[in-house]
Amino acid sequence: MTDLYTRHQAVLPDWLALYYEDPIEITHGEGRHVWDAKGNKYLDFFGGILTTMTAHALPEVTKAVSEQAGRIIHSSTLYLNRPMVELAERVAQLSGIPDARVFFTTSGTEANDTALLLATAYRRSNQILAMRNSYHGRSFSAVGITGNKGWSPTSLSPLQTLYVHGGVRTRGPYADLDDAAFIDACVEDLKDLLGHVRPPAALIAEPIQGVGGFTAPPDGLYAAFREVLQQHGVLWISDEVQTGWGRTGEHFWGWGAHAASGPPDMLTFAKGIGNGMSIGGVVARAEIMNCLDSNSISTFGGSPVTMAAGLANLTYLLEHDLQGNARRVGGLLVERLRAVAAQFGGVREVRGRGLMIGVELVEPGTDRANPRAAAAVLEAAREEGLLIGKGGGHDTSVLRIAPPLSLTVAEAEEGASILEHALRRAQ
Numbered sequence: 001m002t003d004l005y006t007r008h009q010a011v012l013p014d015w016l017a018l019y020y021e022d023p024i025e026i027t028h029g030e031g032r033h034v035w036d037a038k039g040n041k042y043l044d045f046f047g048g049i050l051t052t053m054t055a056h057a058l059p060e061v062t063k064a065v066s067e068q069a070g071r072i073i074h075s076s077t078l079y080l081n082r083p084m085v086e087l088a089e090r091v092a093q094l095s096g097i098p099d100a101r102v103f104f105t106t107s108g109t110e111a112n113d114t115a116l117l118l119a120t121a122y123r124r125s126n127q128i129l130a131m132r133n134s135y136h137g138r139s140f141s142a143v144g145i146t147g148n149k150g151w152s153p154t155s156l157s158p159l160q161t162l163y164v165h166g167g168v169r170t171r172g173p174y175a176d177l178d179d180a181a182f183i184d185a186c187v188e189d190l191k192d193l194l195g196h197v198r199p200p201a202a203l204i205a206e207p208i209q210g211v212g213g214f215t216a217p218p219d220g221l222y223a224a225f226r227e228v229l230q231q232h233g234v235l236w237i238s239d240e241v242q243t244g245w246g247r248t249g250e251h252f253w254g255w256g257a258h259a260a261s262g263p264p265d266m267l268t269f270a271k272g273i274g275n276g277m278s279i280g281g282v283v284a285r286a287e288i289m290n291c292l293d294s295n296s297i298s299t300f301g302g303s304p305v306t307m308a309a310g311l312a313n314l315t316y317l318l319e320h321d322l323q324g325n326a327r328r329v330g331g332l333l334v335e336r337l338r339a340v341a342a343q344f345g346g347v348r349e350v351r352g353r354g355l356m357i358g359v360e361l362v363e364p365g366t367d368r369a370n371p372r373a374a375a376a377v378l379e380a381a382r383e384e385g386l387l388i389g390k391g392g393g394h395d396t397s398v399l400r401i402a403p404p405l406s407l408t409v410a411e412a413e414e415g416a417s418i419l420e421h422a423l424r425r426a427q
């Protein structure tokens, strides 16, 4: 154990989750690689937990940050702030939400918190619909709408939350149905729920559940939900913290796979847009965003240094069509991983969209989650120079692959080969 780990354990909370038996101290990065304090180099298939949207140490972002920091770091929404207005204009336009207003926060948690504030104020209801197995952050209100109980440490939420079926396609009561019947069953379930409660403020959902193990419903589920929600005036909030900015390849936002009934009323974002700098935010239709009847400010939301990073990062993403790259390279990687998985009895499914790929591990020959194998694969991959993530429901048995979106075909191949070895070693 390193000295830093001992000091970490002595002073930081026990519940602060850390990867690896001998945790890594990352000291620098470049492109799709990072290095640890011992000088080991890793291919990064987890993008600093999805925060590195484009590439590590992207020169364009570093330059924008240092130039802005050299001018002023001062932050307050009480004054006009050019980078904040510019990024808000671009995000509003990209959001797909009509008459969009943008509010910047410093994290995904705070973004969801703000969306809850807006929805409950707009609808005068503290009742929220959330998905089973969901993750929405670590604040008091965010854990209150987090269905994944491994990440929801209190039940004393100020919100009344009702959990809805449908976020997980391959497990649960409707898993054996085909896609259309699955959607019908979930919609009937939602209708039944709405028939028995006061009208809720909103439904919040991740289009693909991130912490929950990169699991998604069939395309169109949220469009079908939206029709029912609209009959009751219930808002739809799409939590795009992991699925935004083209990561899923086919769509710029995860809600794009559920667009038949129009865009969501609000979306929340964070993680990747700052390439590691702390940017989160909410986009909402103006009538919802402006429903608060007293002032509000944010000291650090929209800080000019983070906004400069966001602008440079977004420009790079769009100019280099990294969404297209996610689609192409992600498609090849899924195919390659499916071929790898076919050799092992313990892989239940390789699923994915773009560069958001899950590999679900089970006890060979059964349907039982295998968290022990997932932990062993993570350790083995790390030893061979590959960082990946893990997630899932109550059992953390899904390997999560989410590299920076500039991943090359050669790097995808290299990572898949390492994963193949790691799976073999962990058998």
Ligand code: PMP
Pocket (backbone or CB within 6 Å): 106, 107, 108, 109, 110, 112, 135, 136, 137, 138, 206, 210, 211, 239, 240, 241, 242, 270, 271, 280
């Ligand atoms: N929503 C989703 C879907 C997330 O995955 C996360 C972070 N894992 C959050 C919200 C919370 O974001 P943050 O950690 O920036 O507060």
